[in-house]
Amino acid sequence: MKYFVTVNGRTHEVQVRERLGELTVEVNGKPLDIAYEEVDNLGQVAVRCEGKSFGLSIEGDDHRLGAVIAGHLYAVEIEDERERAAHAAERTASKGGGMIKSIMPGVVVKLLAQVGQAVEKGQPLLILEAMKMQNEIVAPSDGTVQAIHVKERDAVGSGAKLLTLKGN
Numbered sequence: 001m002k003y004f005v006t007v008n009g010r011t012h013e014v015q016v017r018e019r020l021g022e023l024t025v026e027v028n029g030k031p032l033d034i035a036y037e038e039v040d041n042l043g044q045v046a047v048r049c050e051g052k053s054f055g056l057s058i059e060g061d062d063h064r065l066g067a068v069i070a071g072h073l074y075a076v077e078i079e080d081e082r083e084r085a086a087h088a089a090e091r092t093a094s095k096g097g098g099m100i101k102s103i104m105p106g107v108v109v110k111l112l113a114q115v116g117q118a119v120e121k122g123q124p125l126l127i128l129e130a131m132k133m134q135n136e137i138v139a140p141s142d143g144t145v146q147a148i149h150v151k152e153r154d155a156v157g158s159g160a161k162l163l164t165l166k167g168n
Helices: 081-093
Strands: 004-005 010-021 022-027 029-034 034-038 045-048 052-060 064-069 070-082 100-101 107-113 126-128 131-140 141-149 161-167
Touching: 004 081, 070 081, 081 131, 126 161
Parallel strands: none
Antiparallel strands: 004 010, 004 070, 010 022, 022 029, 034 045, 045 052, 052 064, 064 070, 100 161, 107 126, 126 131, 141 161
C-alpha cells in the first residue's frame, strides 16, 4: 500500500508491501531496512532503521500525530492513496470547474455524465475501479460537463484527464 506521509511540512511517498510474511518499506523510492516493536500500549515504540535504534513516542490518531524522537517533536500527517484522491477532489472543488484528473491508476467502469449535462457539487460523474475497489469520481463544484476524455473500460494512469467541467 502506498502512503503519503508529511513530516513537519515535507511530504514523502512511502510504499509498504508484505510478501511471504515479510514487510518491505520504501521511502521516496529508496528501500529501507526497518523494524519496529511496540513497547507498551501508551505509544512507546522501539525502531531499528538502517542499523540504528531509536525510542519513539507517538500521540494522535491514524491520520495526524505527533512523534517525539530524542526530545524533538515532529508533526506527522498520513494519507493513503484513496484519502489523497478525496482530498485532491476537495481542493479542486474550491476552484470551480476545470480538468478532473485521475489521482490513481484504474479502469473506468461506468460513465454517469454526458457532455452538456449540468451537474451539482458531489454528483457522481464516473466510477473508477482502483485497487479492487470501485470509487465514485464526483463533481468538485456545480458546473456543466464540457468534455469527457475517457470511455468505459479505458485503463487510466495517475494524472490522466477524465472530464472537463465548466464552472457556473
